[in-house]
Amino acid sequence: MPSNLYKSALAQLRPTERKRLADFFSKLKRIRKHSKQPLDGRCIADNIQSESHLVGTESWGNHKAYYRFLRECIPIEGRRKASLGVIRHYDQVCARHKSKGIAVHHLPKPELLRYSYYRKLIEDLLEIMAGKDARVNFQEKRISCSEASEILRRYWNVQKLTSAQKLSRSSPVWATMELSAGADRDDAQFMAEALALPVLLELASSSAQDAVLYEFRYPSKAVRNHRFPTVADAGSYYLFSPSPEIEPSIDRPETCTGWTLPLNGRPSQPELLHDNMPLSMLSKAPRILGEVQKCQNL
Amino acid sequence: MSKSVKERFRIRLNPDGTLNPDCIQEAGQVWVKHWLQERLSGFDPYFPIDHRYGGDPEALVAAFLRDMGSGHVSFELISRVVLDLLKSAFSIERKKKAAPWLENTLRLCQQVVLPMTKDWFVNQLKSLSENPAQYEKSHGGYEISKEILYAAIRQAPGIEGSSTRVCWERLLDETKYASLALAGLFLDFPGKLTYLKRWWKAGAKTPEQELDYMIYSALRSDPDKEKIRRAIAEAKRQYQYPEDLVEQINKALQSNGINAVSDAIAAWCRRTSKSFDALRKAGHQTQFHNFAQAF
Numbered sequence: 056m057p058s059n060l061y062k063s064a065l066a067q068l069r070p071t072e073r074k075r076l077a078d079f080f081s082k083l084k085r086i087r088k089h090s091k092q093p094l095d096g097r098c099i100a101d102n103i104q105s106e107s108h109l110v111g112t113e114s115w116g117n118h119k120a121y122y123r124f125l126r127e128c129i130p131i132e133g134r135r136k137a138s139l140g141v142i143r144h145y146d147q148v149c150a151r152h153k154s155k156g157i158a159v160h161h162l163p164k165p166e167l168l169r170y171s172y173y174r175k176l177i178e179d180l181l182e183i184m185a186g187k188d189a190r191v192n193f194q195e196k197r198i199s200c201s202e203a204s205e206i207l208r209r210y211w212n213v214q215k216l217t218s219a220q221k222l223s224r225s226s227p228v229w230a231t232m233e234l235s236a237g238a239d240r241d242d243a244q245f246m247a248e249a250l251a252l253p254v255l256l257e258l259a260s261s262s263a264q265d266a267v268l269y270e271f272r273y274p275s276k277a278v279r280n281h282r283f284p285t286v287a288d289a290g291s292y293y294l295f296s297p298s299p300e301i302e303p304s305i306d307r308p309e310t311c312t313g314w315t316l317p318l319n320g321r322p323s324q325p326e327l328l329h330d331n332m333p334l335s336m337l338s339k340a341p342r343i344l345g346e347v348q349k350c351q352n353l
Numbered sequence: 354m355s356k357s358v359k360e361r362f363r364i365r366l367n368p369d370g371t372l373n374p375d376c377i378q379e380a381g382q383v384w385v386k387h388w389l390q391e392r393l394s395g396f397d398p399y400f401p402i403d404h405r406y407g408g409d410p411e412a413l414v415a416a417f418l419r420d421m422g423s424g425h426v427s428f429e430l431i432s433r434v435v436l437d438l439l440k441s442a443f444s445i446e447r448k449k450k451a452a453p454w455l456e457n458t459l460r461l462c463q464q465v466v467l468p469m470t471k472d473w474f475v476n477q478l479k480s481l482s483e484n485p486a487q488y489e490k491s492h493g494g495y496e497i498s499k500e501i502l503y504a505a506i507r508q509a510p511g512i513e514g515s516s517t518r519v520c521w522e523r524l525l526d527e528t529k530y531a532s533l534a535l536a537g538l539f540l541d542f543p544g545k546l547t548y549l550k551r552w553w554k555a556g557a558k559t560p561e562q563e564l565d566y567m568i569y570s571a572l573r574s575d576p577d578k579e580k581i582r583r584a585i586a587e588a589k590r591q592y593q594y595p596e597d598l599v600e601q602i603n604k605a606l607q608s609n610g611i612n613a614v615s616d617a618i619a620a621w622c623r624r625t626s627k628s629f630d631a632l633r634k635a636g637h638q639t640q641f642h643n644f645a646q647a648f
Contacts, residue, residue: 139398139399140398142398142401143396143398146396146398170406171406171407172406172407172408172409173406173407173408173409174409174412175409175460176407184562185562185563185566186532186559186562186563186566186567187532187533187536187563188532188535188536188563188566188567188570189566189570190503191503191506191533191536191540192570194463194464194503194507195507195540197540197574198570198573202573206566206569209569210562210565210566223407224404224407225404229405229406250406252403252406258366258370258371258372258400258413258416258417259371259372259413259416259417259419259420260369260371260416260420262419263415263416263417263419263420264416265412265415265416265464266412288405289405290401290404291398291401292401292403292404292405293401295405
């Protein structure tokens with residue numbers, strides 16, 4: 056259902072712009088249906104229309120930032136874009152509007168958790184902490200996930216980290232927290248599904264997978280610029296659910312963060328964004344949960 | 354990407370939902386090159402990359418390659434394109450700016466053996482080992498050269514009799530590359546012991562930590578402590594390890610819960626009724642070491 060933010064931003068567009076935006080949506084919606092691509096344009100289009108937290112530096116309900124976002128979504132007139140060209144254009148627009156979700160002022164928990172399956176970071180950490188041989192052994196799969204976790208614990212020395220090693224490949228960083236009950240944080244598959252991670256893995260067999268899920272824990276105060284995730288942050292990744300249009304309130308902790316769109320009936324997890332930070336803020340080594348297998352139910 | 358290139362790809366799935374590799378072959382080399390170039394640069398409209406939780410762009414390609422196996426025509430096609438991307442990343446036109454796909458292309462080569470790239474990596478090894486400073490200068494610095502070496506471990510290891518062995522051996526004398534060279538020459542612990550003295554002399558950046566890890570790792574793969582200790586003692590005697598290396602090995606052994614090599618010698622002496630303890634108690638360190646060397 057279209058959000059009030061979307062409706063009021065849409066009302067600011069000129070009639071011709073509204074028509075072209077409608078064309079953009081119809082092209083988006085055709086993507087999965089016709090080309091069998093592993094992305095779902097209908098979800099993306101629906102998400103854009105239900106977004107309610109993309110307000111930039113303005114207050115709750117202010118449509119200025121979202122109006123600018125929608126205007127940019129409209130492809131330049133005269134340039135006909137095929138369906139994948141639409142996605143390319145949309146991703147470029149999203150990149151310019153990242154970290155514009157409403158600021159999160161009340162964090163229900165003092166500690167944040169960052170889950171990732173960015174394998175290179177683990178390899179880099181093994182190299183920094185235990186040496187090049189450790190990285191080679193991990194790459195060659197001669198050490199298991201639990202062994203890699205143990206190696207990082209054994210050799211962890213935060214002094215060895217420089218500002219070059221960051222939490223994430225790009226900013227902003229997606230994080231979660233221990234707010235909801237029932238999340239099995241020792242089970243890689245469980246957490247990957249609760250966070251809606253393994254969407255592409257359906258295209259390769261489980262035996263070919265090499266996705267290792269790991270967890271960082273850090274104080275929420277150690278990172279800056281906490282924000283709600285929005286459609287612009289998710290980009291063309293369609294397994295994202297914009298937060299319901301409820302003004303964040305400290306009295307209702309569940310309204311203070313976004314929530315994941317979990318897979319396979321796993322419990323939804325809180326999610327928020329913050330600026331990327333050097334890993335030197337960590338006091339503990341990351342914990343490797345294990346390998347994520349192919350997700351059967353997407 | 355031109356319209357004709359864009360429209361050439363039609364995704365096809367196997368009954369189990371995995372990608373049918375035939376569709377990559379049918380798309381042709383031009384499409385595959387555009388696709389990989391974009392994907393390995395961080396953008397893919399066909400198979401979107403999850404930027405939220407840090408999906409590695411090369412991971413899906415590696416999984417496709419593992420699934421299809423090296424005998425499939427699409428495997429060969431992707432290998433050829435990867436080689437093309439490696440070459441174009443270092444072409445004259447690109448000298449001043451690193452190609453955006455380079456890092457992930459190298460990471461792909463670190464994960465899957467792509468026989469077509471072997472000659473390219475052999476040539477890189479030759480150039481790098483002959484003049485590391487010059488190589489770094491013309492290949493974007495140490496970090497990229499290091500990643501090339503990591504990939505070369507997979508694509509052109511220095512196994513006995515290989516054409517690259519001499520290059521890896523030369524790199525063993527280079528401080529910055531000694532540890533990677535050791536990994537490129539030998540993946541098992543007894544093999545590493547052969548070159549340990551030379552590696553130690555090169556003065557790797559953090560040799561104590563790396564040595565500790567090597568022993569830790571050896572014990573993880575073979576929990577027979579006595580066997581590991583015997584292998585070290587034998588290598589120490591055969592290759593005449595210097596005192597500081599022996600001292601560091603002993604520290605590493607102790608931190609891994611094993612008696613030092615010298616203690617092993619003492620135990621051996623006791624078992625064989627040689628009067629070694631007296632020698633040590635008397636503080637005759639030189640004799641002690643001579644004795645240890647002899648062991």
